[in-house]
Amino acid sequence: MKLKQTKDNCREPKDEYAIIPQLTDKLVNRTLKQLSGDGLFVFPENPKEADDQMVLRSIDNYYQTSNLAGFIGYQDERLVIQSRFERSDGNYFFQYLFERVFNMPNLMVLNTEGIQDKSGFDLLAFLLPIYLKKALRKGIFKTYVRRQHNDSNVRGTIDVARHIRANSPFTGKIAYNQREFSYENDVTLLIRHTIEFIKNKPYGNLLWKQIPDEVTTIVTATRHYEEHDRRHIIVQNKKSPIRHAYYHEYRSLQRLCLMILQFEKQRIGTGSQQVQGVLFDCAWLWEEYINKLIAPWFYHPMNKERIGEQKLFGSNGSIYPDFISRFQTNRIIADTKYKPSKNIGNKDYLQLVAYMYRFDAQKGYYIYPNHTDKTVAPFHLAQGLTYDNNVVPRETVTITKLGLEIPEITVTGNEVADYQQFKVSMKKSEEKLIQQFKNQS
Template sequence: MIRLYDNRFGEYGQEFVRTDGDKYTFSGKDMLLKEDAFKLLDEFSGVTVKELQDESHGNLIVFAREDADLAKLPFYTLVGKRDKFRLDTGNLMGVLSLRKGDTTLKVQVQSRFDTGKEQYFLNYLLSRIYDVSFTQPVSSSDDTFWDMLLAFVFLWRFSEATTVGLYKQYHRFEYNDLDFRGRLDLDRHLKRNYPLFDRIAYSRRENTFDNPFNHLLRHAAAKVEKKWPSMLESNPNARELLTLLKQNTPSWMPGDIQRTLGHKNTLSELRHPYFAEYYEPLRQVSCMLLMDEGANVFDTPENSGETEISGVLFDGAWLWEEYLATILCDRNLKGGPYLHADPSKRKNAIYAFSPKRGPLYPDFRRPVNGDASRCDIVLDAKYKRGDSIQSKDLHQVLCYMFLTGATQGGLIFPPKTDEKDSDTAENPATINIPSGKGKYTWRCFSFRQLKTDEGGEAFIKNMQAQEEALRSFAKPPKDFDKENQSKE
C-alpha cells in the first residue's frame, strides 16, 4: 500500500529514494517496492480517470462534478526514475487497486488535512453529505479506509434506490406440499415422499422480493451495519429501504453468503429497464464490499495478462462543494438559502446569451425575490491549494456577478496547509467599477486550522464553530455592509 496526500505536487510532491535493492525511504519511513510493483506504478502514471474507468469493467467508482473533465484528471503522476522519484497528486482522493498476474498494488490518496492517524476530515465531510451521524473514524494505516469509502458509496446507492422501490425478480422456489402449482420434480418427489406419497415435490417461478439479488444487498448491508451500526440507521431513505428488505427476504441466512455470491443473478450485470439505473451500481459496490468473502468483481480471467483495476475515487473539489451545500442551502439560513449549481441535471443555470444560450453554473448564489436569474451574492468553492488559485478563478466569479447583477462575490477556501499558500485576503475589498454604478464588494471566507490531532469530539466542535462562522459570513449584502460600517 502506497499512502499519499492530495494536492501534493512540484516542490510539495511526495518523494521516494531507493536505499538498497527494493527498499525505499518515503516521508521518513522505510518501505518495500518491488520491481514489478514499480513497473505497475509507472505504467499507470498520468493515466486519466476516464481511461481508468474504461479499463476497469465498471469496477472503478468515481464521484466528481458532472462538468469535471475526467479525461484530463490523473490520479497520480510519477516524476523521476527507479532510484529516486516523486508522486504528484491533485484533487482526487480514494483508493486505486491494480493487479497484474501475481503483482498487486494499492495506491491510497487521503485528504491533506488528515495528517494524523485518524481520517477525521474526510469522514466528517462524507457523513454530512450523506446525512449520517459521524461514524467512528478509521485509521489511514489499514484497509478499513477502503471499507469506509465503499460503505459510504453503498449508503448513497442504497438510499437512491428508494426512487424505484425494492427490487423484484423472478426466482424458482421448491415446494413439497399438496398445493401443487408449477413443475413436478419427479426425482425429488421420489426421494422425499416415497413410500407414503402424501405430498408432491414441485417448483415454480415467482416474481418475488425474496431473491438472490436482494440477499446480496442484505449481506452487504449486514457488513456495513457490523462495522458502522449507525450509518444506515441514521439516513431516513436507507433506513426505510433496509426495513423493507429485511421484511421481504425471510429466506435470507447470514451463513449463506457463498451460495449468494456464486448465484448467476448476482454475478451478471442487471439489465432490467426499470431497475438497472439504480440497482446495477448497487450490485457492483455490494460485490466490492464483499470481496474478502470471495466475491469476484472482475470480468477478466485471472491469468489473462490484463491489468485488473478497481477502486473508489472522490474529486476533492466535488466533495468540498457538496459539503458547503449542506450549510449554504439550509432553508433556515439568514437571508434565505443559496442555490447550488447542478450541471448533471442542467438545473439552476445562468445564461451568457439570449435566449438561454451559453449555460453557466455558479457554485452558490442567492436569488433576489425568488428570481434565479438575479442574485445579490455569488460564492465559489475552492478546494485547491492556496498557491494554485489562479486569476481565472477570480475572473469566473466576477463574470457571474456581471450576469446576475450581484453586488458581492467571493471564494470559500478550506484551511491553509502551508504558510506559503497565498489565498486571497479575507478582508473585504471594493471592486473597481465606473463611478456612479454603486458599491461592489469582494469578500472571501477561509476555514481555520482543523483540530485533527485532538480527538473526534474536539474536531467536531471545531467544525461546528466554523460552520456557524460561515453562516454568519453568508449573510445578505445589506447586512454585511451595515456590519462593516459599524466596525469602521
C-alpha cells in the same frame, strides 16, 4: 505492507513511488473507466468524467495525482491519498469533511499507521445508506426467478426427476418449476446480507437508524434470508451483474455490497489480483460540506445530479451556479473552489461575473480552504477602457475570496483528543464564515 502517502493534486518525482511498483503500474495513465473492472469504488460516480480522469498521471519524470483522495491497494502495496489542505498529522481534515457531509458520527480514525484497510471498510460501509436510498427511489428491484414447487396446483414445467424422488408413491402432489417475477432475488438478498453483516459492526445500528424505512423494505422483501447462503449469493451476483441502464443505481449498489461482503477476505488488495480501494472527489466533498454550512441562506443547484438547472438565455444555455442566495434583494452568488486562493483567477473570474450578471447580483464570493492564514481583500469590478485612460473600480460590484481557515493540529500521543481539538477549531472557522452571510440576509 508497503505504504506510499501523498496528497491530491500533487506532483512528485517518480522515484517517490518506487516503494509500490506494482500498484503504480496498475494505476498510472489509466482512466477511471479503465479501472472500473477492478474493485475501485469512486464517489460520486460520474460516467462522463470517468472517460478522462486518472488517479495517477505520468508527466515527464513526475507522477501527478488528481482531485481524488482515499485508499487504494494491490496485494501488499498501499497508496493513501490525503487532502492537499491537510494541516494535521492525522488526516483530520478529510475525516471531518466526510463526517459532516454524510452525517456520520466520529467512528473512524483515518490515520496512516497501518489501519488503512479498516478505514477503507468504514468508508464503504458509510456509503451504503446513501446508495440504498438512491436505488429504492426506483422501487424494489424485481426480476424473474426460478421457484421449485411441489403441490397439486401445477403452474409451470413438471420436474420429472424431482417428482419421482419426492412423490413416490404418488400422494396427489406434483413437483414442478415455475419462472416468476419476484422481489426476493439474488440482488435484494445481496443487499439483505450486507445489512445483516454491517449490523454486527459497532456502528451498524447507528447507520440503519438513518434509513429505517429502507431497511424495513429490504427485510420485508427477503423473508427467506439465510445467513449460511451468503457465499452462494455473492457468487451469483458476481456472475450476473446488473446491466440494464434503468437500474444504474442498483448496479452501483450491487458493486458496493460485493466490496463490503468480500472486504474481510480481500482487505483492500491483500492477496487480490485486482486493484481495490475507495476514493472521493475532494472538490465535490468540499462543495457539499459548504452547503451544510450555508444552506439556510442559499439555494444549491447540483450539476452532477442535474438538480436546480438555471438558464442563461430564456430556454437555452443550462448553468448550475454552486450557490444562489435565497434573498431576492441584494442577491449573492457564491462559488466553491477546492484550490488555494492564488490559483483562483482567469476563467474562474469570468464564470462568476457571468453568473452575477445573469442573476443581478452585485456581490460574488469564492469559498475555498484557507491553509495559509492570509486573507484576501475584495476585488471591485472595473469599468472603463485603458485606451481611454478612464479605468476605475465599480464601488458596488465586488468579488471576495472568502477562505475557511483549516486549523493546524500536531498529533502528540492522544489522537482522539487531538481530533476533538481539530473539530472545535473547525467550528470556530465555520462560525466566522457563516457570520459573513448572516449579516447580509
